[in-house]
Amino acid sequence: MKSVARKLSAVTLVVIALSNGATAFAQSKVTEIPVPNLVIYPGDLIEEGMLTQQRVLKRSIAGMPIHRHEDAILGKEAKRTLIPGHPIALNATREPLIVRRGTLAKLIFREDGLEIIAVVEPLQSGAVGETVKAKNLDTGLQVVGVVQEDGTLLVEGG
Template sequence: MTRALHMIVAAALFVGGLATMASAADTAIIPKRVIYPGETIDAGALTEVQLRNPARVTTEIAYVAEDIEGKVAKRTLLPGRFIPLSSVREAYVVEAGSPVEVNFAHNGLHITTMAIPLQPGSIGDMIRVRNADSGTVFSGIVLANGTVRVGN
């Protein structure tokens, strides 16, 4: 008897969990106004709508504002249309042409110099930079503080 009761409770919890997951996936985020490429997306420009048929959504779209808030539009986002996650990117920490500090560290040797990024980059991106003094081009990883790390 108790085994049957446990199975019924487990089934009810499972179905309840599915209903909760389904209700979260039944909404999507759309723009309230036109968002242009290069524009940072803020919560005030977004609204939540109910999906009539969630099974028909075939691409990865933004379901909650936190998915895209603070990111930058890669293409024009139109009001009333779903926002594909491929249409937004992380904000650039390093802009092409703006001098950045480059740090190199290896076996206790630390070298810091200035360089010019040849391309923009977000945190964790590998970008190419040109040494401001020698003109040598090399690659490094963009850090959260706006510097570029080269080497280990």
């Protein structure tokens, strides 16, 4: 009787080990990706609480150019409508636009300690670090400046 009990307990251990291995194997084929939990419209800043993690098969998203980590999306601006439960394409987000086309902005020109400030109308929208064209309202000439964090356009002589 003891040998039968030992064999049953050994079989039980094998079944448990196999089922744990199958679970681990299945989990190795699954990953989590961030997806919207509500509709996010173009121009909206993506903030905490707007995303949730969704389990997907790794092979179903292999090679897809999508965001795989929430940290890469938070603080970005949606370029197009993002649908709840759908993966977020890499090109569906961008750094927030600081300067907007058609609004007024301050242009700062710096060269050898000289600083000139002018009001311009950006002809393009841009995020921090991007180069945008703008029209000088006093002269009508086009200038090119780099968008700064404070919303100004910087032109440095050289």
